[in-house]
Amino acid sequence: MSFKELYQPVHLIIGEGCIQEIPRHIDTLGVKKALICTDQGLMKIGTVKMVTDVLDGAGKPYAIFADVLPNPTVSICNQAKALYDQEGCDYVIGIGGGSPIDVAKAVGILATNGGTVEDYNGLELSTHKSAPIIAVNTTAGTGSEATRAFVVTDEKRKSKMLCVDSNSVAYLAINDPSMMVGMPPALTAATGMDALTHSIEAYVAKSRCPFTDGIALESIRLIGKYLERAVKDGSDMEARTQMCWAQYMGGLAFSNAGLGMVHAMAHQMGGFYNTPHGVANAILLPYVMRFNMSSCPDRYRDVAQAFGFDTGSMTPEQGALAAVRYVEELSKNIKIPPLKETAFDPKDALALAKNAMGDTGMPENPRQPSIPEVVEVFMKAYMEKKD
Ligand SMILES: [Fe+2]
Known part of the structure; x- marks a missing residue:
């Protein structure tokens, strides 16, 4: 059954x-x-x-x-x-x-x-x-x-x-x-990137289904279109309303499909340093996407398409890379700080990685990492190493 x-x-x-x-x-x-x-x-x-x-x-x-x-x-x-x-x-x-x-x-x-x-x-x-x-x-x-x-x-x-x-x-x-009009730009940016992480993680999660796929992709499309606008002008009611839809659909998507390695790692940064959840997710998302890429490049190419790329002539790998670069650019445009500017200390990376392995989000990740691989993702984010 x-x-x-x-x-x-x-x-x-x-x-x-x-x-x-x-x-x-x-x-x-x-x-x-x-x-x-x-x-x-x-x-x-x-x-x-x-x-x-x-x-x-x-x-x-x-x-x-x-x-x-x-x-x-x-x-x-x-x-x-x-x-x-x-x-x-x-x-x-x-x-x-x-x-x-x-x-x-x-x-x-x-x-x-x-x-x-x-x-x-x-x-x-x-x-x-x-x-x-x-x-x-x-x-x-x-x-x-x-x-x-x-x-x-x-x-x-x-x-x-x-x-x-x-x-x-x-x-x-x-x-x-x-x-939501009173939300300052930094909070709009961080919470919007949290929503984006929900939708992207749900779209590649092991327990995904057609229902979650549909709402995750539409949520990604709306965030690509409206998040920067909501950050730049908090009183832009169209952008705020569309972000309401996007984040609700992202919530439904991950609630029914599961999360993944980004949240598993970000939760530990929240527990250790009180790092705002959306900031931790935004920083880690492109690095985890690169780690996961080989396991589901076609899925990440769909994400690029939702962001508005014409992916018809792209290989899955090219499309996946376009999605990662879009996420990096978006984070930069809305002023998400790099990991080096947070309380993260490389000395804690092993302890954070061990805790992340036990997080409820981790089993849903499309590629199962080892503890050293989780440490490596933290360190790549810290060094801003993109390979
Ligand atoms: Fe979240």
Whole structure:
């Protein structure tokens, strides 16, 4: 017997002003009080208020946990869950990029399954559907509102846990581009490259299928066309809206196909140095593509075609190289820093590589590396060696 099971939110709403639809879905769910998981930055710039104004207007009660930090830890999830219990909440609203939505998912899973976050580090380890999750995305990016994955840093082991669990899929995913206009260019760039990495990794992942292939390629096409525009002019609503679609499709693609070696390595940089996830992915993506190239050059040629290259007369290898160079050029244009300008220390490369081998993303990579090969990819990125 051979089959493929797909996961996606029950409802998705994309478009300017769509946060107004949230109360209608709360009524359908019949839930009483929300725990909002978010961060201080989004509180300060008024993004959270855009949602709480809608909830207040509809008379929907909530409590706010605003202490989510980038690369959220087990203890942050535990604090949020404690507030959820203390306030008598029965559903969660994540407002943010990947981190607040990931914490909302962790709280939702803990609320109905008990235990600790570490219990869900791996593939499909919960038994019960999470408490209802409304995921309000504020970046175009992580795709967390679309996926069955949440990432939590184990602060003791300095490692990221990738929890892949269909019970954590959101009930309602909201992508309202008017909530994203305040994103600074560097964040737009990093989260956009995260989305691109999702789509490219999903397109070559071992568990890919026709559904994920289709949405991954369209996501790549949209990112090629609109990411630079969104970085250059954050108020370009067409670019912001198209990036909403691109990142949502990237999220769906990787949630159903898997990730790969880029994320397996980037997760370790997040755990070790708190490197922003999208920056780590953007830096490593072209080097991993070069490492993988021999295993699936035709797939990478498709990526080049999605970027707009006329690949009809190219060999798979020529097409693959065009895709890699396009990614490098895009990163340069949107000012992604090189690995040398991050906290990465070559002395840690072996430890990072060993941890990367155990990451849930690694088995999906089209070419299985050895530990020395992962170290070599880190070092090539560090030396900016392109061969
Ligand atoms: Fe990612």
